[in-house]
Amino acid sequence: xxxxxxxxxxxxxxxxxxxxxxxxxxxxxxxxxxxxxxxxxxxxxxxxxxxxxxxxxxxxxxxxxxxxxxxxxxxxxxxxxxxxxxxxxxxxxxxxxxxxxxxxxxxxxxxxxxxxxxxxxxxxxxxxxxxxxxxxxxxxxxxxxxxxxxxxxxxxxxxxxxxxxxxxxxxxxxxxxxxxxxxxxxxxxxxxxxxxxxxxxxxxxxxxxxxxxxxxxxxxxxxxxxxxxxxx
Numbered sequence: 529x530x531x532x533x534x535x536x537x538x539x540x541x542x543x544x545x546x547x548x549x550x551x552x553x554x555x556x557x558x559x560x561x562x563x564x565x566x567x568x569x570x571x572x573x574x575x576x577x578x579x580x581x582x583x584x585x586x587x588x589x590x591x592x593x594x595x596x597x598x599x600x601x602x603x604x605x606x607x608x609x610x611x612x613x614x615x616x617x618x619x620x621x622x623x624x625x626x627x628x629x630x631x632x633x634x635x636x637x638x639x640x641x642x643x644x645x646x647x648x649x650x651x652x653x654x655x656x657x658x659x660x661x662x663x664x665x666x667x668x669x670x671x672x673x674x675x676x677x678x679x680x681x682x683x684x685x686x687x688x689x690x691x692x693x694x695x696x697x698x699x700x701x702x703x704x705x706x707x708x709x710x711x712x713x714x715x716x717x718x719x720x721x722x723x724x725x726x727x728x729x730x731x732x733x734x735x736x737x738x739x740x741x742x743x744x745x746x747x748x749x750x751x752x753x754x755x756x757x758x759x760x
Contacts, residue, residue: 531567540565703752737754
């Protein structure tokens with residue numbers, strides 16, 4: 529927003545705001561510290577139009593009064609449309625909630641089970657000898673532990689690494705919140721669309737988030753359903 533002008537009283541500021549609104553310029557009126565009223569234009573691209581209108585503005589003219597009445601009528605219509613939209617949105621929300629209250633979707637449940645199994649197999653993400661089979665970049669054992677290998681291994685017989693980091697979780701809170709959101713969001717999408725749609729969506733979201741994480745952070749032991757949950 530950009531400041532257009534300040535006026536000494538609220539009534540004049542409201543008339544100006546209404547007239548500008550009817551002229552296609554949305555504004556916000558705020559009281560200033562010196563008790564005057566500032567008129568802010570929402571869209572900076574409309575500042576020239578607003579300044580031109582302000583230069584010809586006369587709060588007492590019949591034209592301005594007509595514009596103010598037009599603005600008030602337009603706002604009432606928009607408020608009515610907003611109420612109708614909120615009612616439709618609330619109806620859809622209740623439908624989704626009703627579907628969410630049903631049993632967990634098949635694909636969603638399958639993903640949750642795999643996450644829990646991997647969580648247990650990896651000792652809550654601490655058994656690196658097991659974790660290394662699920663990481664994006666392979667962990668290669670050396671004398672004093674592990675080092676990251678070349679990610680090209682993914683294209684040399686280990687394509688699952690593009691997806692398996694999403695099953696890794698490091699700690700109870702990590703897996704708890706991820707599965708909580710996965711259950712609600714995954715089930716809702718599975719009900720509204722289909723199990724197949726959800727599975728494809730999850731695989732694409734996982735692959736994209738893993739590649740992006742690797743590009744940003746490099747070879748690290750990242751994992752979890754967070755990227756998929758954000759996408760959902």
